[in-house]
Amino acid sequence: MRVYVPLTLPGLAEAHKAGELGPAPLTAYGVTPALREWYVSDDIEELEYAALSRAAQASLRQLAVDRQAPRRRVVVAVDVPDGDAVAGPDRGLDHSSLGEVRIAFPVPLAKAAAVHVDSGEAERDVEAAAEALGAADLGDDDAQFTVDGAEDHELLWYDAQEIPYLVE
Numbered sequence: 001m002r003v004y005v006p007l008t009l010p011g012l013a014e015a016h017k018a019g020e021l022g023p024a025p026l027t028a029y030g031v032t033p034a035l036r037e038w039y040v041s042d043d044i045e046e047l048e049y050a051a052l053s054r055a056a057q058a059s060l061r062q063l064a065v066d067r068q069a070p071r072r073r074v075v076v077a078v079d080v081p082d083g084d085a086v087a088g089p090d091r092g093l094d095h096s097s098l099g100e101v102r103i104a105f106p107v108p109l110a111k112a113a114a115v116h117v118d119s120g121e122a123e124r125d126v127e128a129a130a131e132a133l134g135a136a137d138l139g140d141d142d143a144q145f146t147v148d149g150a151e152d153h154e155l156l157w158y159d160a161q162e163i164p165y166l167v168e
Helices: 009-018 033-039 044-065 120-137 141-151 160-166
Strands: 002-007 026-029 074-079 085-087 100-103 112-117 156-159
Touching: 002 009, 002 044, 009 074, 009 160, 026 044, 033 044, 044 074, 044 120, 044 141, 112 160, 120 141, 156 160
Parallel strands: none
Antiparallel strands: 002 026, 002 074, 026 100, 074 112, 085 100, 112 156
């Protein structure tokens, strides 16, 4: 199963140094039954893009907490055995957890298929979105519009071998 692990650039640097994504349990996003039902598509590429988008939203939440991190969302795509990525059955169609899976152990960074990172051009909108996230969660429509502005930026694709250059 391909899963998408949300990080920040400092988190990616730590993973690179440690050689693994962790500590366990890891929260990631994948094509779960709930995500399939919510997205209503059988196209695996569309479903994986939806899971990647959910991970990008989780990365934004990490940026809202870590104010020192560069304002770029980071998502690492890794392949794990199907049974290793477990969706919480009690969460159902809870919108906040769509596609969320837990992995009970650290994942070797060598299993990374790709890394997705915002371009420098997105930093201003990502910064604003991270700042507005709390108000958006409380129902502020203007703040939600600002948060949605970060999603207008497509994450750039990098080969896993490029991680050392991303964290320099």
